[in-house]
Amino acid sequence: xxxxxxxxxxxxxxxxxxxxxxxxxxxxxxxxxxxxxxxxxxxxxxxxxxxxxxxxxxxxxxxxxxxxxxxxxxxxxxxxxxxxxxxxxxxxxxxxxxxxxxxxxxxxxxxxxxxxxxxxxxxxxxxxxxxxxxxxxxxxxxxxxxxxxxxxxxxxxxxxxxxxxxxxxxxxxxxxxxxxxxxxxxxxxxxxxxxxxxxxxxxxxxxxxxxxxxxxxxxxxxxxxxxxxxxxxxxxxxxxxxxxxxxxxxxxxxxxxxxxxxxxxxxxxxxxxxxxxxxxxxxxxxxxxxxxxxxxxxxxxxxxxxxxxxxxxxxxxxxxxxxxxxxxxxxxxxxxxxxxxxxxxxxxxxxxxxxxxxxxxxxxxxxxxxxxxxxxxxxxxxxxxxxxxxxxxxxxxxxxxxxxxxxxxxxxxxxxxxxxxxxxxxxxxxxxxxxxxxxxxxxxxxxxxxxxxxxxxxxxxxxxxxxxxxxxxxxxxxxxxxxxxxxxxxxxxxxxxxxxxxxxxxxxxxxxxxxxxxxxxxxxxxxxxxxxxxxxxxxxxxxxxxxxxxxxxxxxxxxxxxxxxxxxxxxxxxxxxxxxxxxxxxxxxxxxxxxxxxxxxxxxxxxxxxxxxxxxxx
Numbered sequence: 001x002x003x004x005x006x007x008x009x010x011x012x013x014x015x016x017x018x019x020x021x022x023x024x025x026x027x028x029x030x031x032x033x034x035x036x037x038x039x040x041x042x043x044x045x046x047x048x049x050x051x052x053x054x055x056x057x058x059x060x061x062x063x064x065x066x067x068x069x070x071x072x073x074x075x076x077x078x079x080x081x082x083x084x085x086x087x088x089x090x091x092x093x094x095x096x097x098x099x100x101x102x103x104x105x106x107x108x109x110x111x112x113x114x115x116x117x118x119x120x121x122x123x124x125x126x127x128x129x130x131x132x133x134x135x136x137x138x139x140x141x142x143x144x145x146x147x148x149x150x151x152x153x154x155x156x157x158x159x160x161x162x163x164x165x166x167x168x169x170x171x172x173x174x175x176x177x178x179x180x181x182x183x184x185x186x187x188x189x190x191x192x193x194x195x196x197x198x199x200x201x202x203x204x205x206x207x208x209x210x211x212x213x214x215x216x217x218x219x220x221x222x223x224x225x226x227x228x229x230x231x232x233x234x235x236x237x238x239x240x241x242x243x244x245x246x247x248x249x250x251x252x253x254x255x256x257x258x259x260x261x262x263x264x265x266x267x268x269x270x271x272x273x274x275x276x277x278x279x280x281x282x283x284x285x286x287x288x289x290x291x292x293x294x295x296x297x298x299x300x301x302x303x304x305x306x307x308x309x310x311x312x313x314x315x316x317x318x319x320x321x322x323x324x325x326x327x328x329x330x331x332x333x334x335x336x337x338x339x340x341x342x343x344x345x346x347x348x349x350x351x352x353x354x355x356x357x358x359x360x361x362x363x364x365x366x367x368x369x370x371x372x373x374x375x376x377x378x379x380x381x382x383x384x385x386x387x388x389x390x391x392x393x394x395x396x397x398x399x400x401x402x403x404x405x406x407x408x409x410x411x412x413x414x415x416x417x418x419x420x421x422x423x424x425x426x427x428x429x430x431x432x433x434x435x436x437x438x439x440x441x442x443x444x445x446x447x448x449x450x451x452x453x454x455x456x457x458x459x460x461x462x463x464x465x466x467x468x469x470x471x472x473x474x475x476x477x478x479x480x481x482x483x484x485x486x487x488x489x490x491x492x493x494x495x496x497x498x499x500x501x502x503x504x505x506x507x508x509x510x511x512x513x514x515x516x517x518x519x520x521x522x523x524x525x526x527x528x529x530x531x532x533x534x535x536x537x538x539x540x541x542x543x544x545x546x547x548x549x550x551x552x553x554x555x556x557x558x559x560x561x562x563x564x565x566x567x568x569x570x571x572x573x574x575x576x577x578x579x580x581x582x583x584x585x586x587x588x589x590x591x592x593x594x595x596x597x598x599x600x601x602x603x604x605x606x607x608x609x610x611x612x613x614x615x616x617x618x
Contacts, residue, residue, distance in 0.1 A: 001489065001498040002073040003030030003048030004143070005160065006122050008131050008152040008206050012042050020044045023153065026160035030493050038062045038069050043124045043131065047071040048156075052360055052498045054252050059095035064126070068101050072121035073141045073156055076100070077247040077505065082114065104132065112136075112203050112216045116506050117247075120198075122154060131206040137217045138366075138504045139200030139482030142489055146195045152206050157490060158335035161195050169194040171618065176580050177451040179337055180607050181439040183460055184479025188213075191336040191614075200482050217506075219476050221469035225514045233519045236511060238533040244505035245273045251360040258283040258358030260349050261312070263300030264549070265527065267364030268542045269534050270502050272308055274362060276537065281311040285352045287345060291318040295554035300542050307539040315352050317345060322558035323606075324566050327613055333490040337610040339483055341555055341602060347491050354495035361492070366503035369481065370512050371530050372472050374521025378412035380468035393521065400524030401546065420458070440603045442585040468517045476509065556601060564594070570609045578615050581608055 005023040009015050020037060024046045028035075031048025038045050045062040053075055062071040076082065076096040086102040088094050096117075103111035104123055112134040120141035122133040133154065135143045144161045145154035151166040162169045169192035175185055187199035198204055201217035225233070251257050259271040261284045275282045284305075289295040298314075305312055323344050330343055340346075353361050381390035394408040401408075435457040436448045448454065485501075492499045502508070512520075515529065522528035531543050559567060571577075572587050589605055592598035598605065 001030055001052070001493045001496075002050045003027035003035075003046075003156045003160075004071040004073050004120060004122055005046035005048075005155045006071065006124075006131070006153070007044045007164070007166075008124075009042040010148075010150055010152060010206075012129075012208065015039060015042055015044045020046045022163040022165065023155045023160045024048070026163045027156055029496075030156060032496055036060055036062055038064065040064070040069060040124060040126050041129070043069070045069050045071045045122065045124055050496075050498065051252060052255065053096060053250055055093050055095040057252065058093040059097045061097055062124075065098075065101055066105070067126040068104065069124040069126065070097055070101055070121060072097055072100060072119060074100060074117065074119035074121055075248075075250070075500075076115055076117040076119065078114075078116040085114075109203060109205065109214070110216070118500070118504075120156065129207060132203065133198060133205075134203040134216070135198045135200055137201045137506045138485065138501075138509075140485050140489075140501060140504060142486045143198040144190065144195055145198065145204070147211050148194075152211065157493075158190055158192065158195060158486075159332075162192050162335075167194060171615070173447070173451050173580070176578070176611065177443070177448065177453045178456065179339065180443055180580060180603070180611065181436060181453060181457060182339075182603060182607075183456065184339075185483060187479050187482060197482070197486075200477075219473035219513055220510070221467060221473040221513060223510070223514045224469075225511075225516070230519060233515060234529055234532045237508075237515075237529050240505070240508040240511050241269070241502070241530075241533060242273055244502040244508045245270055245362070246277065247505065248362055248500040248502050249274055249277070249360075255359045256283060256357045257360045257362070258285065258353050258356060259362035260284070260353075260364060261286045261301045261304055261310070262364065262549075263297030263302075263304065263542065264364065265530065265534075265538075265542060265545070266367030266503065267362075268300070268304045268538055269367075269530065270362050270364050271310070272304060272534070272537050275308040275310065278309075281309040283311045283313070283353075283356050283358055285313045285315065285349050285356070285358075287348060288314050288316045289318050289549075289554045290316045292554040292557045294550045295552075295557075297549045300545065303539040303541040313352050313356055315348055317348055318554060318557065321348060322562035323555055324559070324563040324570075324609070327610070328617070329494075330487075330491060331610070331614045331617055333494050334487045335490070337607065337614045338487045339480060340487055341606055342551055343487055343491060345551070345554075346488055350492045350495045350497045350499070353497050359497060361497050361499050363488075363499045363501050364503070365484070365488070365499075366501050367527075367530070369476050369478070370503040370509050371527050372475070372512065372520055373526040374517060374528070375412055375526070376468040376471035377517040377521045378408075379416040380466075380471070380517065382413040382417060383466065396524035397521070398524075440607075441600070442582055442589050442604050442608055444580055444582045447580045469513060473513055476513070559593075559601065559605075567593070567605060567609055570612055571605065574612070574616075578611055580611070 007019045027048045033049040033051045036047045047061040062069045074096050076099050082099045083090050088102050118140040119136045120143040124131050144158050146161050146167040148166045153164045155161045172193040175189050175191045188196050202215050204213045260267050261271045286301040288298050394405045398405045398408045519529045
């Protein structure tokens, strides 16, 4: 949650004193432990300091070492491996910044390939007169930049970059359209035309030759593990999972570590694994949905608390907040409309953690994507004509989930294989030929035509994934993931909390992608390998649960009981709308919400309300 900032003059002239002030000022909340700046010729670098690792107290950024100026928001997890490979003085304190500098000196632009952890950094090489930047494999730490006519500006938050005088952003209509119809943004695009994001798994260099971006990592669905026994696969998963949790517990003695416990499989596995390695009870935060039983998982997180040594805080969310109660604050922090409707719940988690004095917070986000539910196994078996195996897998799943085998085969195997062209012909035959209208009833047709939205929706459906691993890799690399991490990072930073995500450990992720599909969906149970690895660690009630809370019910309940008037005022009572929206269609959607007949609240009400509220802040 530290902050990085920088300005590089592209004409080679010396950067002026104070050039960095607008970006650094906007990131001030990310530096509770101080800040630093350095100027060298055409470059100014800034760092907002938040100490979250034991070694971080012993280093300062961006002061130079051997002509290398570094600003980084980073936690490096493969420290022992790097200390053996690099010329660093292990008799003293080796900071993560030391490792990044040494890795750059040894491997140059290939250094991010060797770094495991969560990071976004920028390094000015004074001798080469080159700025080198990189972002971690999943995009856990944010990196935004603007390549202007005479300057390159970067920072940890979107609003910080557009705060600089050299940046004159306008609203990106393409991003607005994609957001309103629920498409993931292009990984380089933001809502501000003129400000870009560095995609996950990419590096960037700025020199007299211009700005160049390269990919250094991506999920590899072709990699498979050598044939092993099921027991060996489970042991391998357990080893990597426990290491991922252990690495993310690295924090200073005077900073409190905590964890989210929802009662679900992922957060509970992390908390119980962390608890087993501690002497003192682990501080945790759980959310109770007392007024919405369909969203409430109290019975499961109580089972976790009975199983280990925890110091829990339980917040009844339906009693204290609603989706729109903190919208203005969230939009201000994120700097853009956000895709995650449950961001208000994460705000409550981080707020409660901060009130407990927690600064490092373990979070279960990513388990669904990284481990996978295994459903991609069904269409893969069907495509390979392994029908006997497919039927057996469907039988097991149907028996466990009280469904018919034919229903499982239809929903999980047959329908995913229907070609996009056949789906399009079906929609035309049933009078639903407009892909925009199927995704949003309130988008202005002229705006959709002007931005080419129909073609992009059709292109999104043309997935090249065929095998189960390719489908798994596609879900892990979805454009929604970095957007979600950026939103979570910005909200947590406002409370002085750093979230950490064990499931997105690169070594664990790569292992899960390479696993046989038969250990992910097995005996009719999804995520089988995680459940087996947690035998004895999780309480049986959580380990064996086959259901999941429906948080959309709490979301809708909050909108109806607390936010309906504000939602109506935002959408139909506050002056001219953004031209992306159709005013008549929007009024109809608001009326349908009042009558409880609106079928798509996210597309027709929530995302338009977020867009409208954000535009008022712009």
